[in-house]
Amino acid sequence: MSDIRTESANRVLSIILDRPAKKNAITDAMYGDIATALARAADDPETGAVLIRGEGPDFCAGNDISMFAAAAAGEQNILASNIGPFLEAISTFPKPLVAAVTGQAIGIGVTMLLHCDLVYIAGDAELRTPFIDLGLVPEAASALMLPERIGHVRSFALFALGEPLSGAEAATIGIANRALPADEVERAAELAARTLAGKPLSALVATKALMRNAEAIAAALDADQKAFAAQIQTPEAAAAFAAFAARKGPPAS
Template sequence: MTEGLRVETDAGVTTITLARPEKKNAITDAMYGGIAAALSAAATDEAVRAVVIAGDGADFCAGNDISMFADGRDAVSSSNVGPFLEALTGFPKPIVAAVTGRAIGVGVTMLLHCDLVYVAHDATLVTPFIDLGLVPEAGSGRLLPERIGHVRAFALFALGERLSGDEAAALGLANRALAADAVLPAAMAAARALAEKPASAIAATKRLMRDADALRAALSADREAFLRQLETPEAAAAFAAFAARKAPR
């Protein structure tokens, strides 16, 4: 079992829980690999009909563990981020997200690849890539403007504006905003309902709703731009400032 991750399957639903609550479920390289492996296994297991992604504790996901970025382009290039994105974006079955507390960086962009999203009223969604000297990832440079419009997406990326769960639902980033303790039950209920549907029809519908070629192109463009930005002085300065804030006093 991957440290920081729980994977459980019951009644046709695989639940992937980010289980690093002391770090607000920031994703390590090992966790990326574990999620990729869990999704790959679920994709080929006929008994699995849907997947739920949730966070342990108060928060959904505080994004990428920033130490990986600080290690530079080569570390990111050889990491499990690529396999994770391939498994997530190419997953043929429904993915349901249960979002409470903080969703930061990839904690937001992964939602663009989920088929249903349930979010807490008081959740906070933020995409601080530019403040780190980086660019949006996971195809979000294309997908987020398509979902909510250019001006609002640009404000989230460039100004670092935050969305509440209620705002995310109003903009179409989530299906419903709920009380925090109702989010995971709602996601599980939806996943179980999907698991009862004809699997081939669900898979065919998901394929029809996604432009696979455009998505692959967006992922590739984001990745190349992201790797270039890792080598810029702005990114180096942002990581150094972050490390200084985290240093023991």
């Protein structure tokens, strides 16, 4: 098991990003373990809902930058990584999926929320999607799903300008259900997950399926994974990762 921890109680499986020293940035091994946990939860009749949260003050600082740097250098094929299985698992997960977000949510830490059914967030959380600043394109079907959720101009500002969004703003525009004090977020998300887990599961699964355009999401995932893999090989991406390394020191590991 990588830096992922799982806990089960009251028919809720909690998937915990457990890498607080790196603000829960996700490694390739972590992507694989999340995908495995979601697959098992989907098939487990004793699991009625899943809760995703981060250990420590931050939810998720995005993808571990070392993966992108290796792909940009031609040392890793991003399409052969565990990112694909993770995206497929979270985008097709049939049961209710709840997120508890505090602190920083960056990149995939934001875009995965679009695949969650309920999101509880700290009012002072900070959301950022700096894909273009890294010479990349948005992933996780977010170029389709975010404009559908909050409109084109707001989405373009997040993607292209890299403007940060507070948790309070995220709740106001519909990325999250409720903005709360940070110390109340986990409890609210757990209560919601337990409530969902106590409801008729087949009806919840059927309702979720009716509410999501699975074909459009799958097509968007395929398109943006191909675009992402192509963009990560460009000189722009290589320059962006070199500049990032110069500012931050050695990549996270």
